[in-house]
Amino acid sequence: xxxxxxxxxxxxxxxxxxxxxxxxxxxxxxxxxxxxxxxxxxxxxxxxxxxxxxxxxxxxxxxxxxxxxxxxxxxxxxxxxxxxxxxxxxxxxxxxxxxxxxxxxxxxxxxxxxxxxxxxxxxxxxxxxxxxxxxxxxxxxxxxxxxxxxxxxxxxxxxxxxxxxxxxxxxxxxxxxxxxxxxxxxxxxxxxxxxxxxxxxxxxxxxxxxxxxxxxxxxxxxxxxxxxxxxxxxxxxxxxxxxxxxxxxxxxxxxxxxxxxxxxxxxxxxxxxxxxxxxxxxxxxxxxxxxxxxxxxxxxxxxxxxxxxxxxxxxxxxxxxxxxxxxxxxxxxxxxx
Ligand SMILES: O=P(O)(O)O[C@@H]1[C@@H](OP(=O)(O)O)[C@H](OP(=O)(O)O)[C@H](O)[C@H](OP(=O)(O)O)[C@H]1OP(=O)(O)O
Ligand SMILES: Nc1ncnc2c1ncn2[C@@H]1O[C@H](COP(=O)(O)OP(=O)(O)O)[C@@H](O)[C@H]1O
Ligand SMILES: [Mg+2]
Ligand SMILES: [Mg+2]
Numbered sequence: 001x002x003x004x005x006x007x008x009x010x011x012x013x014x015x016x017x018x019x020x021x022x023x024x025x026x027x028x029x030x031x032x033x034x035x036x037x038x039x040x041x042x043x044x045x046x047x048x049x050x051x052x053x054x055x056x057x058x059x060x061x062x063x064x065x066x067x068x069x070x071x072x073x074x075x076x077x078x079x080x081x082x083x084x085x086x087x088x089x090x091x092x093x094x095x096x097x098x099x100x101x102x103x104x105x106x107x108x109x110x111x112x113x114x115x116x117x118x119x120x121x122x123x124x125x126x127x128x129x130x131x132x133x134x135x136x137x138x139x140x141x142x143x144x145x146x147x148x149x150x151x152x153x154x155x156x157x158x159x160x161x162x163x164x165x166x167x168x169x170x171x172x173x174x175x176x177x178x179x180x181x182x183x184x185x186x187x188x189x190x191x192x193x194x195x196x197x198x199x200x201x202x203x204x205x206x207x208x209x210x211x212x213x214x215x216x217x218x219x220x221x222x223x224x225x226x227x228x229x230x231x232x233x234x235x236x237x238x239x240x241x242x243x244x245x246x247x248x249x250x251x252x253x254x255x256x257x258x259x260x261x262x263x264x265x266x267x268x269x270x271x272x273x274x275x276x277x278x279x280x281x282x283x284x285x286x287x288x289x290x291x292x293x294x295x296x297x298x299x300x301x302x303x304x305x306x307x308x309x310x311x312x313x314x315x316x317x318x319x320x321x322x323x324x325x326x327x328x329x330x331x332x333x334x335x336x337x
Contacts, residue, residue, distance in 0.1 A: 027056050029329050032074040034062040034081050036172075042310060048318040055322050068093045075329055077102045080308045082172050101328055108282035109307045113170050115196040116142050121280035122302045127273055132266040133298030135273055135290075140198040142168065143191070150188040150197070160199055161185065162228055165239070168194040170306075177244055181225075183236040190239050201301050202227035203291035204261035206252055210270055210288040211314050214324040217274050218314045219264050221252040227294055251313075265290060265300055273302075283307060284324075 031052075035043065040061075049059060062071060062079075068089055077100055079090065087106040094102050112118040119137040127135040141157045143150055154163070163182045170176045181200060182188050188197075207224035210217060225242065252262070278284060289304035311317045 029057045029075045029325065030072060031057060031059050031076045031078055031325060032062045032072055033059055034064065034077070034079040034086075036081065039080055039308075042312050045312060045318070048312075048321065051318045052322050052325075055326060057322060057325055069096060072100075074100050076100065076325060079103070080172075101332070103285055104283045104307065111281060112283070112286065112305050112307050115166050115168055115170060115304075116140075118170075118305045119302060121277055122273075122305075125273075125276050125280070127269070127276070129266075129269055129272060132269040133300055135269065135300045135302060138199045138201050138301050138303060140196050143193040143195050143197060144168075145193050147189045147191055147193060150191060150193075151185045154185065154188060154197065159197060162200045162233060162236075163188070164198045164200050164242070165191050166196045166198065168196055179242040180239050181228075181242055182239045183233065184238070187237060187239050198303070200225075200228060201291060201303075202294040203301075204258065204294040206257060206261050206291075208265055208290045208292075209309075209313075210265075210274070210290055211309065211311060212274050212278065212284070212286050212288070213311065213317075213320050214284045214327060216320050216324060217270055218317075218320065219270065220314060221255075221257075221262060221264075223252045223255075224291065260297070261292070261294065265292065266298075269300070277305075281305070285311075 033040070033044070044059060052059060060072070060074070062068065062077070064081075064086075068077075077090070077093070079086075079102070087110070090102060090106045093100070094105065119140075122135065123137050125135070139157075139159055141153060141159055143153060161183060165180045165182055167176045167178065180191070182191065182197075191197075203224060205224050205226045207222045209220050209222055211220070255262075273288070277286075277288070285308045287306050287309040288302050289306075291301050291303060293299040293301065311321060314320065
């Protein structure tokens with residue numbers, strides 16, 4: 001924490017004494033951010049900056065053309081940029097400045113930039129809570145190359161059609177979100193590896209987006225793909241490009257939905273899942289796309305995990321985020337005592 005004139009830096013050892021004077025001396029927490037202009041516009045909205053300032057948090061843009069260590073000093077670095085060079089800059093900075101919290105560590109983010117490794121933690125967890133339900137991942141297979149081998153590989157792995165084909169790597173590009181649905185075995189060889197093939201799970205056209213900000217969890221409903229019935233499966237052939245439904249569709253919060261489909265996943269299940277994933281992934285800022293198998297009450301699947309997603313779509317995100325940032329610095333001081 002720093003006084004607002006930026007001249008006095010307070011060591012963690014002095015924290016207890018100084019935090020008591022926080023309000024009168026106008027302490028400022030400095031959050032350096034490195035975001036694309038699109039992300040800056042969607043995330044750093046005036047309502048967030050305004051509330052942050054009131055709570056003593058200042059957001060400062062990181063200049064990517066200058067060495068990171070020459071900037072700041074920062075209490076927290078918030079980032080969502082891609083590329084090896086940026087990851088290296090952040091790693092070096094973390095080594096040199098262990099007192100700064102980097103949200104989140106580059107290696108942990110890399111782990112969710114691959115659609116196979118992103119879901120590994122959920123599969124390993126094999127979460128099942130009495131009365132609340134089970135959480136798994138759809139059966140899936142990775143294809144690295146040779147499209148002609150896909151039909152046999154799918155048969156060997158015992159995957160059932162239809163299959164969702166997803167680019168293996170998620171790198172923030174539009175292409176990494178170009179998904180398709182394959183209805184018959186022979187057309188699978190038209191797909192372009194590297195990709196993940198995942199069984200399509202009927203879920204009544206509603207998806208749960210579980211947003212995690214540190215310990216806070218917020219769930220919103222979105223419209224998703226409609227179910228595929230037996231008839232369609234028998235009569236359809238080919239590969240169909242999927243629209244980016246979950247992102248483009250309006251929120252399903254106010255729609256008149258079947259309660260069996262729309263009922264949110266039980267809170268205890270989400271809390272346990274979030275807690276485990278925070279630990280296993282080493283991330284504090286992420287969301288989970290979750291679906292409930294249609295016709296069941298308690299069978300859930302995680303189909304996607306996103307680092308630092310579109311938090312502005314969560315009602316009151318500015319309160320959740322500023323509380324989280326303050327909590328981070330406070331817990332650092334507690335450890336220091
Ligand atoms: O742009 P938004 O607000 O829709 O956020 C995107 C997320 O939407 P969501 O909050 O899950 O609805 C989006 O989530 P989905 O993959 O669509 O489920 C991604 O996290 C996307 O980031 P990237 O392109 O994978 O790097 C996110 O894009 P960035 O804003 O981080 O560029
Ligand atoms: N296994 C699946 N079963 C049913 N629907 C799926 C499955 N995987 C993806 N979808 C649908 O496709 C959408 C996009 O897939 P997702 O894995 O979330 O990719 P992205 O990272 O581009 O959001 C999901 O929001 C959901 O509507
Ligand atoms: Mg998604
Ligand atoms: Mg995604």
